[in-house]
Amino acid sequence: MENYKTEVILTGEFTTIDVFLEGTEVPLSETESNTYYKEYPAFAIEGLLDLNVRLKGWTGMSWSLKIKIRDKEVYSRSGVFDIKGFVTFTASIQV
Amino acid sequence: MRHLITLTLLVITGTCVRAQEQVTGQSVFEDRTGNSAIFLPSGGTFRLNTADASLKFSFADKVSSRKLFYGLEISGKTNNGILPLISDGDISPGTRALGVIGLQEFFSSSNTLDGWLALKAGYDGSSFKLFNPDAPFSSQIRKASFNALVSSLAFNLKIQGNKLIALSLGYQKANNYAELDEIELTDEKTINDPASSTSRSYTKKSKVRTGDYQTFNQVPLNLDFFWYPASNPRIGLYHYYRGKFKTGQFTNGIGSGLYLLKKDNPLSSVAGLVFEVTDLSRLKEGYGKNFTISFLVAYNFGFIP
Numbered sequence: 001m002e003n004y005k006t007e008v009i010l011t012g013e014f015t016t017i018d019v020f021l022e023g024t025e026v027p028l029s030e031t032e033s034n035t036y037y038k039e040y041p042a043f044a045i046e047g048l049l050d051l052n053v054r055l056k057g058w059t060g061m062s063w064s065l066k067i068k069i070r071d072k073e074v075y076s077r078s079g080v081f082d083i084k085g086f087v088t089f090t091a092s093i094q095v
Numbered sequence: 096m097r098h099l100i101t102l103t104l105l106v107i108t109g110t111c112v113r114a115q116e117q118v119t120g121q122s123v124f125e126d127r128t129g130n131s132a133i134f135l136p137s138g139g140t141f142r143l144n145t146a147d148a149s150l151k152f153s154f155a156d157k158v159s160s161r162k163l164f165y166g167l168e169i170s171g172k173t174n175n176g177i178l179p180l181i182s183d184g185d186i187s188p189g190t191r192a193l194g195v196i197g198l199q200e201f202f203s204s205s206n207t208l209d210g211w212l213a214l215k216a217g218y219d220g221s222s223f224k225l226f227n228p229d230a231p232f233s234s235q236i237r238k239a240s241f242n243a244l245v246s247s248l249a250f251n252l253k254i255q256g257n258k259l260i261a262l263s264l265g266y267q268k269a270n271n272y273a274e275l276d277e278i279e280l281t282d283e284k285t286i287n288d289p290a291s292s293t294s295r296s297y298t299k300k301s302k303v304r305t306g307d308y309q310t311f312n313q314v315p316l317n318l319d320f321f322w323y324p325a326s327n328p329r330i331g332l333y334h335y336y337r338g339k340f341k342t343g344q345f346t347n348g349i350g351s352g353l354y355l356l357k358k359d360n361p362l363s364s365v366a367g368l369v370f371e372v373t374d375l376s377r378l379k380e381g382y383g384k385n386f387t388i389s390f391l392v393a394y395n396f397g398f399i400p
Contacts (some may be wrong), residue, residue: 013137013362015209015253016200017159027160033138036159056209059256060328060361083325085256086206 003042004069004095010036012063015085016056019065021049048092049074055088057081069095123364124321124333126350127371127389128273129170131335132249132263132317134213135362136164136197145391148172157199166195168215189221193245209253215265216246223272226280226303236280236303241310243268249317257361258322269313269341275304314340328361330354333369348373352391367391 008019008026013034019026022045028036049069057063064078075093123142125131129149139154149172157164172189193215201210222240247265254260280303285296316338323331331354338347350371354364369389372378377385 015136015211016203018203019159025160027158029158030137030156056253057256058361059323059325060359062359081256083256084207085209085253088206 001044001046003044004040005071006040006043006045007066007068007071008038009066009068010063012055012057013061014055014057014063016054018052018054020052021067022046023050023052045069045095049095051075051091051093053087053089055086057085057087059083059085063087067093123362124319124331124352124354125391126335126337127369127387127391129172130315130317130337132261132319133251133259133321134166134195134197134211134215134249134261135251136166136199136211136213155195155197162198162200164197164199164211166197166213168193168195168217189219191217191219191245193217207255211251213249213251214246215249216244219243219245219267221272224301224303225275225308226278226305228305236301239308241270241272243310247315247317257325257328259320261317261319261321263315263317265315265317267313267315268310270310271306271308272304275306275308277302277304279303311341316340323356323361329356329358331356331361331364331367333367346374346376348375364391 006021008021008028010017010019010028011034014036017028017036019028021043026038028038031037049067051067053065055063059081062078062080065076066073067075074095075091077089077091079087081087123144124133125144129144129151134155136155136157140152142151142153143149144151149170151168151170153166153168155164155166168191170191172191194217195213195215197211197213199211201212202208220240220242222238225237225239227235227237245265245267247263247267249261249263251259251261280301282299282301283296284299285294287294316336318336320334321331323329331352333352333354335350336347337349338345348371350369352367352369354367357363357365367390369391371387371389373385373387
């Protein structure tokens with residue numbers, strides 16, 4: 001297990017944000033209009049970084065998620081909410 | 096003309112702030128008087144409502160992992176219309192400041208439903224002039240002020256990604272200023288100067304309301320429904336019901352709005368046309384007295400401090 005500087009950047013308009021890293025919910029705050037952000041100076045990661053995401057938003061509006069480890073982007077995903085206004089996905093990220 | 100130019104400049108300046116970005120924030124979907132049960136718990140917004148002649152600042156502080164969120168709403172308006180608000184006209188100002196505390200992410204296990212609760216409480220104040228033609232001349236014009244505490248509890252339910260139902264119940268002290276007749280008074284005065292045998296006259300105009308001014312306690316019930324077709328997110332439809340319980344009396348009205356929504360941003364509108372029946376029980380007196388059509392231009396100027 002090693003500690004890494006870890007940043008999570010989520011953009012879009014949401015009514016529910018559930019982002020989990022290594023099973024821990026990330027407390028994202030709106031730092032710019034429609035941009036949610038959290039930085040961990042030292043986040044403990046064992047092996048691959050486990051990511052679980054559940055988002056609820058508005059049909060037709062775009063969203064994007066980026067994860068940076070030690071200032072390097074290691075994961076990026078984006079999309080547009082469909083009629084359900086719901087998206088969920090998981091990933092195991094090489095750090 | 097000067098007023099129109101000022102308004103146009105304000106609007107152009109405002110829309111340029113974030114014209115290229117996906118800016119949302121608080122809801123722009125309100126009735127003709129700026130009331131709505133809809134509260135979107137994210138972001139910050141400056142909103143100009145041309146129908147209500149008001150400017151509103153809204154802000155919500157939300158952390159994704161926290162159940163509670165906090166916010167505030169501060170609005171300023173003039174009782175005499177939008178033009179005096181942004182010029183140096185003779186205004187009748189009104190202010191409303193509300194603190195908001197809410198609970199988010201109801202139905203967390205559902206993929207299609209979402210909900211949140213918002214409790215608002217704060218202060219409502221305004222000042223204006225009343226005219227009583229039966230009073231002695233020196234006291235015909237009375238400056239009055241209105242100060243009251245307001246509160247409401249709103250529940251918002253989002254169904255899928257394009258429908259939002261909101262219900263709110265409140266308690267507040269209110270007045271009937273908006274229902275009084277508006278008149279314009281002209282005071283003429285002449286000054287004589289014996290030394291030069293010259294007389295000088297001037298006129299002073301002021302807008303006042305006349306009628307039986309009353310204050311009362313009121314329980315407003317607001318029901319709002321906003322949706323847009325998933326296949327065409329540029330068109331938004333907004334329907335609302337307004338009920339008001341006041342001492343021994345109940346009035347209710349309905350309204351519907353058709354909005355042109357911003358591209359890729361269905362929570363923000365370019366403009367809307369709102370049809371409103373203020374009091375359903377008075378419809379039989381004729382549509383003219385009770386049916387209004389408002390052209391609403393509400394702009395979101397999103398920001399985060």
